[in-house]
Amino acid sequence: MDRKPRPTVDLSANCACGAVNVTFRGQVRAMFYCTCEDCQKATGSGHAAAIVADPADVMISGETRAFTRHANSSATYTRWFCPSCGTPISGLSSRAPKMLSLPAGLFGAYTDWFEPNQVIFARSHREWDMIDPDLPRYQTYRGEP
Secondary structure, X not given: OOOOOOOEEXXXXXXXXXXXXXXXXXXXXXEEEEOOHHHHHHHOOOOEEEXXXXXXXXXXXXXXXXXEEEOOOOOEEEEEEOOOOOOEEEEEEOOOOOOEEEEHHHHHHHOOOOOOOOEEOHHHOOOOOOOOOOOOEOOOOOOOO
């Protein structure tokens, strides 16, 4: 699969109640689907559609709350969300502290550039969750058995 250039974006979004604002100005570092069971629980769906950004390119204003848990990868993963409406805001793995994950859906109609190039944690993918079968799939992370 050819690697497409990663877009540079200037995006702003609010949570569902408007209390939290997220601004992302910079180059998208990665775009993927994650089908791990934690993402399934966090999204209420079969996968999370994720954008990865350099934390220095993202500004979050408004009160957020965090939930940290130990992941199957032996890392800890922290998810931030709006405490009023529950909208997912961002996520960060102890395994990659310079890679902030943002939910693609947070930016709504302004994500026509979003083109995931892989599915991670495919070992947990549910058959009813229709994902392009041509996307490369990794049982855990890319480059790991």
